[in-house]
Every structure is written in structure tokens, then in C-alpha cells.
Amino acid sequence: MKKIGAVSLACLLAASALLSGCGKSNDKGDASSSGGSEYKSIGYVCSALGDKSFTDLSWSGIQRTASDLGMTAKAIEWGTDKSKMEPCIRDAAESYDIVLFNGNEYVEILQRIHTDYPDVKFIATDMTPTLEWDIPNLFGVNSKQHQGDFLAGALAQKMSKTGTIGLVAGTDTVSINDFIIGYVQGSLQANPSGKVAHSFIGSYTDTAKAKELALVQISQSKADIIHQVAGGAGLGVFEACKDNGIWGIGVDADQREFxxxxxxxxxxxxxxxxxxxxxxxxxxxxxxxxxxxxxxGKLNMWGVAEGVTVLAKNDFYKANVPQETQDYIDDLEKKIASGDLVVKTVYGMEQDEFVSIRDSVKP
Structure with missing residues (x-):
């Protein structure tokens, strides 16, 4: 049977058209700079800021940390031309002490060029656990999105009046299917007879198609709460929810706050x-x-236990989710964190098993 394998970037293509080049900087630190650390500067390589989601959230954490530690930080945006990714990484490595980015594609580039920059510390998040690499100056992070989306699926099903919930995704990739498998398991946990509609846009920027697919789920499948896993295109999902008076669930960042x-x-x-x-x-x-x-030189796996893949429990959530349901979600979170409740991931799962679980909840 075929195993699920390689994966492309998920939820990283930005909706913003505000792009800049890979211009070099002279921000690299030195021992005489202020503060006691040998690390003085940070470069963040990304396609573009402005997605109101994963990329912007990453950058906010970098900026906050740099400010706290007295370091300089700059975002290096390469736009939509992937041929600029490697030059941007090289420019960043030549100019900054610590270079950060999200996703496998960057790591695959780094695998070829890291020996040119042995003194630079590279940090890559949103890596997949199946990617093989041997880079001693790389700190890798995988976020257990299947755990977080288990909570999203359970909440959606608890809040649903029809018993059918929806999910609109960017592309049909392994990482996106990891969201889906978690969402479906959470739905089944909360309502074993509940249904889950899902659709793929084929893009992370096409808001019109995202809205169209969400409207189909609402009108044909009777979905009354829809989760978007589509980056900037997810705005279309929220528009469909607004037009029909139903709830939406965001992704990556606390999108309500954005x-x-x-x-x-x-x-x-x-x-x-x-x-x-x-x-x-x-x-x-x-x-x-x-x-x-x-x-x-190792991959770190962070999820619910580390507070990395969790639901946004802001004041709006607390005001609109019944206390009984909040308590239910809190209990599931504790069980996942302790290991008492194990959420299956799509990585390493047999393709037939994934399809069987996903299709078992079709409306």
C-alpha cells in the first residue's frame, strides 16, 4: 500500500502583494555590540508579510523576541518567484547571526549550502517529520497540527446544530491532510455520527474560490461551522460564513485579533x-x-503539551462558547497533553487508512 510521503509548504503563501527584494544588510553582530551574547541580529526569510496568518504570526514572535533581547531583526521577502529563495537565504546568512524560515523547501536548499555558513545558526519551523536532513547548525521544529485540529473538530461538532461541519483547504498536500485527519478525529470524538465536508481550493490566495466552496458546503451539505486551512484565501471562507450567519474557525494565528x-x-x-x-x-x-x-542538528516536535498547537481562547470565544463545551475542550486538551488521548497523524499512515477515515464522515 502507498504511504503518504513528501509535502509542500502549507498555509505560507501570503495574500499581500507587498513584496521586497533580497537586499543585503550589514546587521551581523560582533563581540563589541551591546549585550553579552554573541548573537546580535536576526534575519527572517519569507515569501511576503501581510497574510494575517502564519507568516505574520512568525514575524511578530521574532520582532518581540529581538526587542526583548536587544537584537536587530529584518524580514527578507522573496515574493512569488521561488528562484529568489536561495539568493535570499544566502544574503541573510551573510548578513545575520541567526536566520529563520518556515518549511521544507528552505531546508532542502539549506541542505546544499549550509557548509558555506558554518557559524550561522539556522532555525526552520513547520518542518515535516519525514524530511531527512543532516545539518548540524539547523534547529528544526515540527508543529503537531493534527493535535490542534482535533480540538477544532471537536469544538466545531459541539457547536454545530446540523451535525455537519466543514473544512476548506488550500491544496491537497500531506501537511494539509494532517490538519484534516485531526479535524475528522475530533469531530468523531465529539459526535460519532457527525459529518465533515471538505474541499480543496488549489491555492492559498484565491479568496473567490474559497468563498464559492464554502457556500457549496453550506447549501448542499448543510455545514453550519467551517474551518479554513487556506492562508490568505481563507478570507473568502469567512465572507461566506458572514453572509450565512454561521461560525468560522481560523488557522495558524488568532485571526479574529488580526x-x-x-x-x-x-x-x-x-x-x-x-x-x-x-x-x-x-x-x-x-x-x-x-x-x-x-x-x-535535530527535529523538535511541539504540540498541545508545549502550547504550540492550540485553540485561541480569547474573550470572544469565552463569550460565545457555552461553559460546558469549554470544559469539554479543556479536558480533551489535558488528555492530549498527558498522552492519555493519542491523535493519529497522517505522517506514516497508510494511504488507505487515511482515505477510509476521511471518507467515513462524508455528508
Whole structure:
């Protein structure tokens, strides 16, 4: 049977058109700089800021940590032309003490070029556990999104009146299917007879198609709460939820907080978000590096127990989710963190098993 294997970046293509080049900087630290650490500067390589999701969340954690530690930080954006990824990584490595980025594609580039920069510390988050690499100056992080989406699926099913919930995803990739498998398991935990509709946009920027697919789930499948796992395209999902008076669930960051001032009407349909707290991952990795306690050359697996893949329990969530349901979700979270409840991941799962679980809840 075929095993699920390679994966492309998930939820990282930004909705913003604000792009900049890979211009070099002279921010690399030296021993005479302020503070006692040998690390003085941070470079964050990304496609573009402005997605109101994973990329912006990562950058917020880097900025906060740099400020606290008295370091300089700069985002290096390569835009939509992937041929610029390697030059940007090289520029960052030549200019900064610590270089951070998200996803396997960067690591695959680094695998080829890391020997040119033995003194630079690289930090990569959102790595998949199946990626093989041998880079002694790389600190790798995998976020257990299947655990967080288990909580999202359980909450959605508890809040549903029809027993059918939905999920609109960017692309049909292994990492996205890891969200789906968690979401389905959570739904089944909360309601064994519940249904889960799912759709793939084929893009992380096409808001119109995202809205169209969400509307189909609402009208044809009777989904009454929809989770978006589609980066910037997820705005279309929230628009469909707003137009139909149903709840939406965001992804990666606390998306309600991102939109509460700029798009209040959309913010008011976002019941919660399944956060991949990459701001926390970035912060911990940087602080441990500066402190000299980070274990480089290995992949670190962080999830519910570490507070990395969890639901946004903001005031809006607390005001709109019944206390009984909040207590139920809190209990599931504790069980996952302790290991008493094991959520299956798609990585290493037989393809037939994944399809069987996913299709068992089709509306």
C-alpha cells in the first residue's frame, strides 16, 4: 500500500502583494555590540508579510523576541518567484547571526549550502517529520497540527446544530491532510455520527474560490461551522460564513485579533482559530539559541503539551462558547497533553487508512 510521503509548504503563501527584494544588510553582530551574547541580529526569510496568518504570526514572535533581547531583526521577502529563495537565504546568512524560515523547501536548499555558513545558526519551523536532513547548525521544529485540529473538530461538532461541519483547504498536500485527519478525529470524538465536508481550493490566495466552496458546503451539505486551512484565501471562507450567519474557525494565528479593527464584520464570525503558535516556536528557539541550550542538528516536535498547537481562547470565544463545551475542550486538551488521548497523524499512515477515515464522515 502507498504511504503518504513528501509535502509542500502549507498555509505560507501570503495574500499581500507587498513584496521586497533580497537586499543585503550589514546587521551581523560582533563581540563589541551591546549585550553579552554573541548573537546580535536576526534575519527572517519569507515569501511576503501581510497574510494575517502564519507568516505574520512568525514575524511578530521574532520582532518581540529581538526587542526583548536587544537584537536587530529584518524580514527578507522573496515574493512569488521561488528562484529568489536561495539568493535570499544566502544574503541573510551573510548578513545575520541567526536566520529563520518556515518549511521544507528552505531546508532542502539549506541542505546544499549550509557548509558555506558554518557559524550561522539556522532555525526552520513547520518542518515535516519525514524530511531527512543532516545539518548540524539547523534547529528544526515540527508543529503537531493534527493535535490542534482535533480540538477544532471537536469544538466545531459541539457547536454545530446540523451535525455537519466543514473544512476548506488550500491544496491537497500531506501537511494539509494532517490538519484534516485531526479535524475528522475530533469531530468523531465529539459526535460519532457527525459529518465533515471538505474541499480543496488549489491555492492559498484565491479568496473567490474559497468563498464559492464554502457556500457549496453550506447549501448542499448543510455545514453550519467551517474551518479554513487556506492562508490568505481563507478570507473568502469567512465572507461566506458572514453572509450565512454561521461560525468560522481560523488557522495558524488568532485571526479574529488580526481583523477585529480592520474587518470587524469578518472578525465577528471567527469563533476561534487553531493556532500554530509559531510566534512561540520562534521565540523559544531564539531564546534557547542565545542561552546556549538549543539542541541543533535535530527535529523538535511541539504540540498541545508545549502550547504550540492550540485553540485561541480569547474573550470572544469565552463569550460565545457555552461553559460546558469549554470544559469539554479543556479536558480533551489535558488528555492530549498527558498522552492519555493519542491523535493519529497522517505522517506514516497508510494511504488507505487515511482515505477510509476521511471518507467515513462524508455528508
Amino acid at each position: 481583523f477585529v479593527e480592520s474587518k470587524a464584520d469578518l472578525a465577528d464570525v471567527i469563533l476561534t482559530s487553531m493556532m500554530k503558535r509559531n510566534d512561540m516556536s520562534m521565540e523559544k528557539a531564539i531564546r534557547d539559541t542565545v542561552a546556549g541550550t538549543a539542541e541543533y
